Amino acid sequence: MIERSSLLAAIRVRLAESPVVALLGARQVGKTTLAQQVAAAWAGPAVVLDLERADVREAMRVTPEKLLGEGKGLVIVDEVQRAPEVFERLRPLCDAPGREAVFLLLGSASWDLIRGVSESLAGRIQLVDVPGLSLPESGGAEQDRLWFRGGFPRAYLAASGAAWERWMEGFTRTFLERDIPGLGSRVAPDALGRFWRMLAHFHGQTWNAAELARSMDVSVTAVNHYRDLLAGTYMVRVLPPWFENLGKRLVKSPKVYLRDSGILHHLLGLGGMLELQTHPRLGASWEGFALEQTLIAQGEREAYFYGTQRGAELDLLLLRRGLRWGFEFKCSEAPRTTRSMQVALEDLRLEHLWVIYPGALRYALAERITALPLREIHTLELTRPPAAGTGGLAGARPEA
Ligand SMILES: Nc1ncnc2c1ncn2[C@@H]1O[C@H](COP(=O)(O)OP(=O)(O)O)[C@@H](O)[C@H]1O
Ligand SMILES: [Mg+2]
Structure with missing residues (x-):
């Protein structure tokens, strides 16, 4: 297994900051694997709802609040582009007082292709791109x-x-x-x-x-x-x-x-x-x-x-x-x-x-x-190096 520690760290930081985090990237690039690694180390319960499965999609269609709302801890929704209505359903759950769940959405299609998403979760969601191996x-x-x-x-x-x-x-x-x-x-x-x-x-x-x-x-x-x-x-x-x-x-x-x-x-x-x-x-x-x-x-x-x-x-x-x-x-x-x-x-x-x-x-x-x-x-750090003669020499810096 190839370690992707900086991606994992980025996901964890964002999960601590926002009620919804979305991992976006191509099919087969490793999103589900990353989510499993996050879940395995999660302190508390974690569930996976895989929308690739017809039965989960059907349950999401008829009783979405039950499916999503019963989750406590980490709720992973995989292949979310298969049922974009999830986004609207999530909004009230995010805003509910005493919310106990954090949602990790995985998607293989960009926001532009999933209609109406950005508006429904604006301000509540952070995105993490999952590229191929670096x-x-x-x-x-x-x-x-x-x-x-x-x-x-x-x-x-x-x-x-x-x-x-x-x-x-x-x-x-x-x-x-x-x-x-x-x-x-x-x-x-x-x-x-x-x-x-x-x-x-x-x-x-x-x-x-x-x-x-x-x-x-x-x-x-x-x-x-x-x-x-x-x-x-x-x-x-x-x-x-x-x-x-x-x-x-x-x-x-x-x-x-x-x-x-x-x-x-x-x-x-x-x-x-x-x-x-x-x-x-x-x-x-x-x-x-x-x-x-x-x-x-x-x-x-x-x-x-x-x-x-x-x-x-x-x-x-x-x-x-x-x-x-x-x-x-x-x-x-x-x-x-x-x-x-x-x-x-x-x-x-x-x-x-x-x-x-x-x-x-x-x-x-x-x-x-x-x-x-x-x-x-x-x-490479894309920051300007200190100008010659002012770099790091205490007392040599001109007055601001
Ligand atoms: N870090 C990794 N090291 C080795 N194999 C990996 C890694 N990440 C994913 N894979 C393998 O690549 C395949 C696709 O991964 P998966 O997580 O299902 O991708 P996605 O959910 O983005 O479609 C799986 O067979 C998985 O075991
Ligand atoms: Mg997957």
Whole structure:
């Protein structure tokens, strides 16, 4: 069992603060396992209501107050997107005086896909994203394995390459044939599957609905809907463009990535690392993998990419406490600075630009540009270092 101690800690902290905590993430990413670990260590009773089960759904439909309200201690509601009415039912329970229960909801679809949820529990709920395995969780030494196989625990831990492939095959089929219809979607599994594979070839490119619609021979409305479905189920990341008036023509479409590198490789038909290394999408694959790991380590709020029509580009811009940090993801043994990096540094007035690469050595590339191994991304603190001459020397600090 791979330990996910920082996620567990985050869940426990939030359960102590709010009557409802929701764990959100893709199918099979490990939500139920985390909830079981929280329950096992819970001081007091804990119950699980699994809405994947038809009988539990039926009980929830006819006597929800009884089912939820009898709970004391920790009440876990699994696959909550199967019965979104739970959210309305929870509201009075949260507000009841002498409330004895805390609710841990697990969902495999984002808030946007579960209608009316945010309003009914506003102010009472905290969300915790459950991503695939991170490099520190996987042990860090196995970077290539995590990159190729992706972060679903069962895929990452598969006993062989063939077992990995079988897991991927089963996962993608179940997702299309059971999970998507389970959300109430009428999209044909074949069409969505075709779109998913097509998107793998466009991984890391700016979204162009017209082009995709043309190559699939469907409407623009349809491809936009497919994209939203895959984004809402944590399969696809839509990274918005940064926009400000810089007197330049900026790219205004988002960039689209498959969030899990293993699914990307599976949909590209790759069998192993050797095949990836000679594949034309190698650079894009690294970019997506390093992007997701960076967002796990540094948080995914206020994340953008930057692109100008003339080709200058920054893979990731993070805004943190009013400061701007840049990231470039380079699948190279020894990355160098480029003209485009200098342009981004100046245009965006970055504090610093980190060039994230697969190697092991951290080195300065230029003023405010540093090459950083991906495995160090979680050690990065995005705060401004003290200005020269004022750092830490008692008495040397100028008067405020
Ligand atoms: N930390 C982990 N280490 C090893 N295997 C895990 C871990 N988390 C989940 N798994 C395995 O991955 C599979 C999916 O996990 P599960 O918790 O059911 O995911 P979810 O509830 O998000 O669909 C299960 O077979 C589970 O045993
Ligand atoms: Mg589950």
